[in-house]
Amino acid sequence: MNREEVNPIPVKHKYFTPGVIVLMIIAVNGLVFLMGRFFLGLGAVTNLNNQYPWGLWIGVDVAAGVALAAGGFTTAALGHVMHREEYNAIVRPALLTAMLGYTFVAMGVFVDIGRWYFIWHPLVMWNGSSALFEVGICVIIYMNVLYIEFLPVVAERFIGKVKLPGFLSGLNRFVDKVLRLIDSDLSKTMFIFIIAGVVLSTLHQSSLGTLMVIAGPKMHPLWQTPILPLLFLLSAISVGFPMVIFESLLASRSLGLKPEMHILSKLGSMISPLLGVYLAFKLGDMFIRETFVYLKEFNTASVMFTIELLFGVIIPLRMFLSPKVLKSPLFLFIASALVVFGVLLNRINNFVVAYTPPYSTESYFPSFGEISVTIGFMAILILLYRFIVLNFPVISLPGLKTAQPTKYTIKGAKK
Amino acid sequence: MSGKSRRDFLKTSAVIGAGVAGLSTSTVKAAPKNILSEDRMGVLVDSTVCVGCRNCEWACKEAHDLPAGDLQSYEERSVFKDKRRPGTKALTVVNEYSSGKNSNLPVDVKVQCMHCDHPACVSACIVGAFSKEENGSVIWDTDKCIGCRYCMAACPFQVPAFEYDKAINPLIMKCDFCFNRTKEGKLPACVNICPVEALTYGPRTELVKIARERIKRNPEKFVDHIFGEHEVGGTAWMYLSGKDFVELDFPQLGTNPAPGVSESIQHGIFAYFVPPVSLYALLGGIMWITKHRKELDEEEKS
Amino acid sequence: MKKGLLIFFLFAISITVTAQQNLGKDHSKSNITCKTCHVCDVPTKDDPCLVPCPREKMKTVYESPDKTVDVVSLEELSKKYLPVIFSHRVHAQMSVMSGGCGTCHHYNTSGPIQSCKNCHQTYRNRDDISKPDLEAAYHRQCITCHREWSHGTNCNSCHSPKMDKKGFQKEEAKKKVMGKVHPALIEPDKIVFETKYEKGKMVTFFHDDHTKKFKIECTSCHKNETCLKCHDVNKASIEKSKIVKAQKSLDEHHKKCFSCHKEDKCGSCHLNKSAEPFEHGKKTGWALNKFHVNLSCAKCHGSKMPYTKLDNKCSSCHKAWNNETFKHSITGLGLDETHSQLNCEDCHAENNYTVKPVCSNCHENYSFPKQKPGKLVGRK
Incomplete structure (x- = not known):
């Protein structure tokens, strides 16, 4: 057995730290504005208008949210589909991020749409030609797939430990049985969900790019291209691992754990080719459509495009090629953060900066309320992540080797 | 094993x-209803005839149960100082521009939904609430709408508006080509009231012929272009003008249908x-x- | 069989003839082909098969404004408003300088005047949408001009709302307008144009000289004037400033002048300051007396332009004048008996009548004008 054994356990660390308190304040501030949105309407909280129907919430909460949760499907593809089991240690944290990420994407959509109580409509009212419909359906299904993929973690945490309070204690045995049933049934069929998760991700990550294609000339030519879906998919794939590295290093720092550099370095070495492909398509598209002429002008669009490409793709691409960077937690963190920043900026650029409606008198900038809600959501996401990591077996601690082979394999093939 | x-x-x-x-x-x-009937109706807007009386604005509000006020108050011409856009409180507006080359009169242009032959909103709507009807109008089912505003992002003319000020039941609003009136054989409210018939309602094919004839008969008066004949694959509302359309704030659009690329990607995937x-x-x-x-x-x- | 054919032909011819007779008298003689107005070969009274709205190609009627109908009451469309009392004659008079009858009566044969509703349908919701309906046809004719000078689209400037119907008497309302004519036009004496011509920026146009002296018709220059030329609710914008900037194209400005001033050099109109009005005395050295000043130029100079210089012999014009026929009293000085016997040349040396005769030529003790060769009679 040369398989690297992993043993995810709940991390032992106190929940409250000064940082957590700050995050909570940010979260509460966001929730206050969220109340404003629900009681007074979108116009009261946001700077959106008839010219700019979509703003920060769609650009960051939804589009960037989906992209940055790509770590879930890329690591799943790596760990389970390609059976590179040495990476199993990072699959669960990535899965958790994806699950929380998609939950907040759904929340973001819920908050942004005007008639939130009809959010279920796309499930029964279908429009096959709508890219948004496809994104919506895929996100809903994928979110459920992620929950299913996460169920074993919950089961693992509670099997043999179910202790319901008071009068419910009579159900303890039953719940335990159900959990065991779920656990065993899921491990037989989990491969279906894992592949489905990868397919669904591929579909909606790309369709997210199709979204703005229909805006046609309303979108700045630096970004508007028929290959937007491909660019979105490629950028999502290339941001997957950097996001995992980014949060893994952040979590180990915050929870006082030793970073799993041997895995992260190997992961990091795979980023350059992915970024390279993305960069090649991006530049190729730019030269085929001859949009580089717009870079000669000095305006918001050209500056944002340059920052996105230079700091988000080219510099980290070079960094990940250097062995020194791959070995240093700090440089690895910086390089990953740059890619994350680059993709975040790319989504903001695509949905907000590039969008120039024909009759706007002044350009859109998110209101304080919109920003509050967005960072409030981020804060809540981090707080939830911290809570789950402290209470559920998500993070594997190196060195502790109790045999817990990965479960999500094609069961029958197991010896 | x-x-x-x-x-x-x-x-x-x-x-x-x-x-x-x-x-x-x-x-x-x-898939949503998207009929491109041979006999679909349209409106030809002759901006060289329009006198900017804004009666259409009033009639439109009356027909759609929006607060319209007194017809006489629409004689006020100071509103022309700013270029206005159709919104939730007025589904159509008239804007005034300085005179064209052939006249010392100002040029007035009515703005409303163009009712595209290949509407981006119909293609984009997440719940398929929009539909292109047999009579040419592009309408939508308010009960389906979830308020995602993708139609607004998709529309090449930036027409659909949203009631941002409402917390409950905010609606998407735009010209519906007076679907409820035309259904009963009546004319759209704006066409009906226009004192100079700057708006001609009729079968789209016939309108194109009439527009061509007008240009041919009076080539000095008109720009040789029917806006909407081919733009984004054709629109039900078409315009004639004596002044370059760009100067009248018409968007410069190609002849490909707005949802074309997006739909072929979608259908490809x-x-x-x-x-x-x-x-x-x-x-x-x-x-x-x-x-x-x-x-x-x-x-x-x- | 033959008989039948013959009858048919006769019948056909008679129809054609009646049709022509019923329409204008010179209907068939007019300088237009039948196809200009009729689609079919044999138009009849019942089915004239007129071509649809050939606005530009058609000949239109012309009637002197003063002979046209005085007031028209437009009441075909009376849903919201009372009938519109249209002062036809005043408008006809105004149309003289702005496009003529054809501005409104854009479609006609040389026959009877077509009324608008013959072609323009009274319903908006109709099959033939190639021409506007009646309401639109009326409004287009009226509002297009009215908004030019009123800068608005006020309905009530023509319409009275239906509410005050009780007080409305159509004949009363008509009477108010009846007999109205357009007030006399106030003509400018002169207009000074500031041009871009470097050597002489100012061109002075003596309007009254052209209209009064040369008797040039208004319409020969003012053909397609807009209402704004005379009418504007913002009076200030039409108030005549002393100097008008030349705005039209070079050709447009020169065309009108060149129709007469063909031979003139640039400098004869283009000066560096506004020109003095024409004075016969200053320009020719022969000041016109009371009698001559009232004559039209053509009376002496002939109708041929440009005018040629005349000699200053009275008999050049007054051919009938000689010693016998000329009554000296016409000059204001009735000659006494002795002087009336003299020949003209005896006093007016060398037939030069501009120089007053001097008594001392004949008399030693007399001097003109103290003593006169007759009685002052005063000029008639």
Whole structure:
């Protein structure tokens, strides 16, 4: 057995730290504005208008949210589909991020749409030609797939430990049985969900790019291209691992754990080719459509495009090629953060900066309320992540080797 | 052992494949109503005739139960200082521009939904609430709408408006070509009231002919272009002008339908669900092969 | 069989003839082909098969404004408003300088005047949408001009709302307008144009000289004037400033002048300051007396332009004048008996009548004008 054994356990660390308190304040501030949105309407909280129907919430909460949760499907593809089991240690944290990420994407959509109580409509009212419909359906299904993929973690945490309070204690045995049933049934069929998760991700990550294609000339030519879906998919794939590295290093720092550099370095070495492909398509598209002429002008669009490409793709691409960077937690963190920043900026650029409606008198900038809600959501996401990591077996601690082979394999093939 | 596993795998894949096939047929059925009738109606707006009386604005509000006020108050011409856009409180507005080359009179242009022949909103709407009707109008089902505002992002003319000020039941608003009036054989409210018939309502094909005839008969008065004849694949509302359309704030658009590229990408990705199913099968294959190879390796070693 | 054919032909011819007779008298003689107005070969009274709205190609009627109908009451469309009392004659008079009858009566044969509703349908919701309906036809004619000078689209400037119907008497309302004519036009004496011509920026146009002296018709220059030329609710914008900037194209400005001033050099109109009005005395050295000043130029100079210089012999014009026929009293000085016997040349040396005769030529003790050769009679 040369398989690297992993043993995810709940991390032992106190929940409250000064940082957590700050995050909570940010979260509460966001929730206050969220109340404003629900009681007074979108116009009261946001700077959106008839010219700019979509703003920060769609650009960051939804589009960037989906992209940055790509770590879930890329690591799943790596760990389970390609059976590179040495990476199993990072699959669960990535899965958790994806699950929380998609939950907040759904929340973001819920908050942004005007008639939130009809959010279920796309499930029964279908429009096959709508890219948004496809994104919506895929996100809903994928979110459920992620929950299913996460169920074993919950089961693992509670099997043999179910202790319901008071009068419910009579159900303890039953719940335990159900959990065991779920656990065993899921491990037989989990491969279906894992592949489905990868397919669904591929579909909606790309369709997210199709979204703005229909805006046609309303979108700045630096970004508007028929290959937007491909660019979105490629950028999502290339941001997957950097996001995992980014949060893994952040979590180990915050929870006082030793970073799993041997895995992260190997992961990091795979980023350059992915970024390279993305960069090649991006530049190729730019030269085929001859949009580089717009870079000669000095305006918001050209500056944002340059920052996105230079700091988000080219510099980290070079960094990940250097062995020194791959070995240093700090440089690895910086390089990953740059890619994350680059993709975040790319989504903001695509949905907000590039969008120039024909009759706007002044350009859109998110209101304080919109920003509050967005960072409030981020804060809540981090707080939830911290809570789950402290209470559920998500993070594997190196060195502790109790045999817990990965479960999500094609069961029958197991010896 | 491995034989059994392959059987399991194939069986599961078959079930999923069947499910997917079921989905794809219902997707076809679920497409929104998008009729491009030969006899569809349209309106020809002759901006050289329009006098900017704004009666159409009043009539439109009256017909759509929006607060309209007194007709006489529409004689006020100071509103022309700013260029206005159709919104939730006025589905159509008239803007005034300085005179064209052939006249010392100002040029007045009515703005409303163009009712595209290939509407981006119909293609974009997440719940398929929009539809292109047989009579040419592009309308929508308010009960379906979830307020996602994708129609607004998609519209090449930036027409749909949204009631941002409402917390409950905010609506998308735009010109509906007076669907309820035309259904009963009446004219659209604006066409009906226009004192100079700057708006001519009729079959689109006939309107194109009339517009051509007017340009031919008076080539010095008109720019030789019917806006909306070919823009974004044609629109039900078309304009004639004595001044360059760009100067009248008309967007410069190609002749390809607005949802064209997006729809071909969508239909490419989802061509009878073949690409996703193939991807699923491919990934399944890789998963099985890598697993199998690993096991063989391990067997060899042990 | 033959008989039948003959009858048919006769019948056909008679129809054609009646049709022509019923329409204008010179209907068939007009300088237009039948196809200009009729689609079919044999138009009849019942089915004239007129071509649809050939606005530009058609000949239009012309009637002197003063002979046209005085007031028209437009009441075909009376849903919201009372009939519109249209002062036809005043408008006809105004149309003289702005496009003529054809501005409104854009479609006609040389026959009877077509009324608008013959072609323009009274319903908006109709099959033939190639031409506007009646309401639109009326409004287009009226509002297009009215908004030019009123800068608005006020309905009530023509319409009275239906509410005050009780007090409305159509004949009363008509009477108010009846007999109205357009007030006399106030003509400018002169207009000074500031041009871009470097050597002489100012061109002075003596409007009254052209209209009064040369008797040039208004319409020969003012053909397609807009209402704004005379009418504007913002009076300030039409108030005549002393110097007008030349705005039209070079050709447009020169065309009108060149129709007469063909031979003139640039400098004869283009000066560096506004020109003095024409004075016969200053320009020719022969000041016109009371009698001559009232004559039209053509009376002496002939109708041929440009005018040629005349000699200053009275008999050049007054051919009938000689010693016998000329009554000296016409000059204001009735000659006494002795002087009336003299020949003209005896006093007016060398037939030069501009120089007053001097008594001392004949008399030693007399001097003109103290003593006169007759009685002052005063000029008639």
